[in-house]
Structure formats: structure tokens, C-alpha cells
Amino acid sequence: MSDFPPRVLSGIQPTGNLHLGNYLGAIRKFVAMQDEMPCLFCVVDLHAITAKLVQDDLANQTRSIAAAYLAAGIDPERSVIFNQSRVSGHSELAWIFNCVARIGWMNRMTQFKDKAGKDRENASLGLLAYPSLMAADILVYRATHVPVGDDQKQHLELTRDIAIKFNNDFSQRIAASGLGREIPMGEEVVNGYFPITDPIIEGPATRVMSLKDGSKKMSKSDPSDLSRINLTDDAEAIARKVKKAKTDPDALPSETAGLAGRPEADNLVGIYAALAGTTRDEVLRQFGGQQFSAFKPALVDLAVESLGPVTAEMRRLLDDPGHIDAVLKSGGEKANAIASETIKDVKDIIGMLRD
Structure with missing residues (x-):
């Protein structure tokens, strides 16, 4: 264990409709985490403009993410809920990390x-530097733990690399300043300013796949609405999408080994397991040998039961945007109080003049 007090940071981009993958892979886990350690949950609106600068309705998309946090059970009295652009420390530290990271x-x-894609020369510099901003999001709060999906593991590894390089490059100044803390690095303990953040990757549905193609991640940007279950979908929409979800002609296997090479079956079983709070093995003990015509209605009932209260509360909150704005403003003030101390320390370590 390092000397850094435990702290969680995570965020979701305000682009497109939130879906089941966001809920199972992130938001629902956030609720449990706030009972374990201090948490900051961010709406990463600066990340949203890296791929598309002009957004259709960035303000209301931001409110929608915040509403999902609240509707799922994140308590703004116990956790910090804010949007990224309110805290200038994210951008300040990202620039410094641009100078730490290597091309x-x-x-x-x-x-x-x-x-x-193939048109890399036409991509924005922000898209290339996205992982550096993500590192700043995490380390401006000196977060020790970050819940991430499988697709974000590489970015978190880069965050760790940036922290290690900064700590090494400024090791003498960190030691002289008295701002460092002990960090276990293999068999030795070093003194550093930034923690080596650990990922939190767990659960039967860490990566929820498209309902139309089990080889692709469920995505807000997929042109087909049938590829995902949105958190704002009603029972009728959920039933229609699950019914139309791609499967194969074989019955469900009795063991998880039988899901190999069957990505759509594996995805639906994983979704059921995550919603039920159980394992794939347990789901297959219950449904093994049955056809999808029997399994899908059970999945619909479970999804409607699980998501219905969240959907209803999200809609209620979105009808009161003033309340959501007040939560984000208060959270931004709390987040800024932490981030500003980090920026002050980092400037001192680097040797920048400041007031």
C-alpha cells in the first residue's frame, strides 16, 4: 500500500444516449464504490469535443449524464459529481503532461x-492527446483507483507511465519539497508526487457488446438504435430490441466453455448475469439446453425490472434542469478545491512562478 489516501475518479462522455453498457460497465459500479472510498464522478465534456468540435446540444447531454449518475443512486452529498470543464486544473495539468508524454x-x-481511421492526418490534435487529458483527469485528484472498461486499459497504463516519468524526472525536487509520498515499485519504495493508479476491472459484463454484432462494443455512436438498450428506453422498446437481438440457431450450452465462438450468445448471457448480480455459470445452470425463444423473454423481464426505476428517475430529473445544474456547480467547487492544490504543488515542483 502507498501513502496516498484511497480515492476513485471516473467519467463518462456526454455524447449520444447512455445505454446498458454504460450502466453495467460503469454507473452501477460507481454506486457501490461510494461506500468504499471517496469518489469523484465526472462528465468529461472536454473529451467530447476531441472527435467532434461542434456538438448538437452539449449542455443537455451533460445534464443527461449527471441525471443518470443521480438516478442510479450516486449521492452528491457523499460523492463529487461535476463536469470536467468547470475545473481548469484538468486542462492545465494536461498541457504539462503533453510535455511529459512522448509522441x-x-x-x-x-x-x-x-x-x-485511415485519415489520421485529418484527425484533431485533441484526439491524439486524448490519453494525456485522461491522465490529467485522474492525477489532478491524485486518484488511486479508476474503474475502466477493457477498452480503456491501455489509456490507464499510459497514465501510470506519465506518473512514473514525472516522479522520476522531478524526484530530487519532489524529495526536497516534502510533497512526495512513498510508492511501492516492485521490491523498492520510491518517493513520488503522483500515485501509480490501479484499475478496477470486474464483473460479468465489463464490456457489453452490440445487440446486432457480438464482436463490436455497444456504442452510443452506432447508427442502429437496435444495437443498444438506451437508459431512456421504455419496456416496449427494450422488449423489441432484445427480441431482434442477433443470436445463433443452437440452444444455450450448460457450461461457459460452450459459449466460445458464440459472441452473441456470450453477450446476452453476460448481460443477464450482470443484471441479476450472478455469474455466467449460474445463468447457464438455469437456462442451459433452452432455446433463445425461452431465454429472451426472461432477459426482457429482468432488464425492464432493473432499468425501469432508473429510467423513471432520469426522466424526472431531466424535467428539472435547474436542480442538475446546481449539483454540477456544487460538485465543481468541491473538485476545484482538490485540483487547485495539485496544480499549485506541480508548479512549485517544476519551478514555475505563481502568485
């Missing part, structure tokens, strides 16, 4: 390659 590191990021 080669950024070029190896698979998400940049995927999002930029």
Missing part, C-alpha cells in the same frame, strides 16, 4: 488508430 506513446494508442 511514440501516443502513436501506439489503439483507440486513436481506431477513431482516426
Whole structure:
């Protein structure tokens, strides 16, 4: 254990409709985490403009994410809920980290390659530097733990690399300033300013896939609304989408080994397990040998039962945008109080003049 007090930071982009993957892979887990350690949950509106600068309705998309946090059970009295752009420390530290990180590191990021596609020369500099901003999001609060999906593991590894390089480059100044803390690094303990953040990756549905293609992640940007269950979908929409979800002609296996090579079956079983708070093995003990015509109605009932209260509360909150804005403003003030101390320390360590 390091000398850093435990703290969680995570965020969701305000782009498109929130869906089941966001809920199972992130938001529902956030609720449990606030009972374990101090948490900050961010709406990352600066990240939203890296791929598309002009957004259709960034303000209301931001409110929608905040409403989902609240509707799922995140308590703004116990956790900090805010939007990223309210806290200038994110951008300030991101620039410093742009100078810490190496171009080669950024070029190896698979998400940049995927999002930029073949026209990499036309991608924004912000998209290339996205992981550096993500590192700043985390380390401006010196967060020790970050819940991430499988697709974000590489970015968190880069965050760790940036923290290690900063700590090493400024090791003597950190030691002289008295601002460092002990960090276990293998068999030795070093003194550093930034923690080496640990990922939190767990659960049967850490990566929820598209209902139309089990090889692709469920996404807000997919042009087909049938590919995802949105958190604002009613029972009728959920039933229609699950019924139309792609499957194969074989019955469900009795063991998880039988899901190999069957991505759509594996995805639906994983979704059921996550919603029920159980395991794939347990789901297959219950439904193994049955056809999807029997399994899908059970999945619909479970999804409607699980998501219905969240959907209703989200709609109620979105009818009162003033309340959501007040939560974000208060959270921004709390977040800024932490971030401003980090920026002050970092400037001192680097040797920048400040007031």
C-alpha cells in the first residue's frame, strides 16, 4: 500500500444516449464504490469535443449524464459529481503532461488508430492527446483507483507511465519539497508526487457488446438504435430490441466453455448475469439446453425490472434542469478545491512562478 489516501475518479462522455453498457460497465459500479472510498464522478465534456468540435446540444447531454449518475443512486452529498470543464486544473495539468508524454506513446494508442481511421492526418490534435487529458483527469485528484472498461486499459497504463516519468524526472525536487509520498515499485519504495493508479476491472459484463454484432462494443455512436438498450428506453422498446437481438440457431450450452465462438450468445448471457448480480455459470445452470425463444423473454423481464426505476428517475430529473445544474456547480467547487492544490504543488515542483 502507498501513502496516498484511497480515492476513485471516473467519467463518462456526454455524447449520444447512455445505454446498458454504460450502466453495467460503469454507473452501477460507481454506486457501490461510494461506500468504499471517496469518489469523484465526472462528465468529461472536454473529451467530447476531441472527435467532434461542434456538438448538437452539449449542455443537455451533460445534464443527461449527471441525471443518470443521480438516478442510479450516486449521492452528491457523499460523492463529487461535476463536469470536467468547470475545473481548469484538468486542462492545465494536461498541457504539462503533453510535455511529459512522448509522441511514440501516443502513436501506439489503439483507440486513436481506431477513431482516426485511415485519415489520421485529418484527425484533431485533441484526439491524439486524448490519453494525456485522461491522465490529467485522474492525477489532478491524485486518484488511486479508476474503474475502466477493457477498452480503456491501455489509456490507464499510459497514465501510470506519465506518473512514473514525472516522479522520476522531478524526484530530487519532489524529495526536497516534502510533497512526495512513498510508492511501492516492485521490491523498492520510491518517493513520488503522483500515485501509480490501479484499475478496477470486474464483473460479468465489463464490456457489453452490440445487440446486432457480438464482436463490436455497444456504442452510443452506432447508427442502429437496435444495437443498444438506451437508459431512456421504455419496456416496449427494450422488449423489441432484445427480441431482434442477433443470436445463433443452437440452444444455450450448460457450461461457459460452450459459449466460445458464440459472441452473441456470450453477450446476452453476460448481460443477464450482470443484471441479476450472478455469474455466467449460474445463468447457464438455469437456462442451459433452452432455446433463445425461452431465454429472451426472461432477459426482457429482468432488464425492464432493473432499468425501469432508473429510467423513471432520469426522466424526472431531466424535467428539472435547474436542480442538475446546481449539483454540477456544487460538485465543481468541491473538485476545484482538490485540483487547485495539485496544480499549485506541480508548479512549485517544476519551478514555475505563481502568485
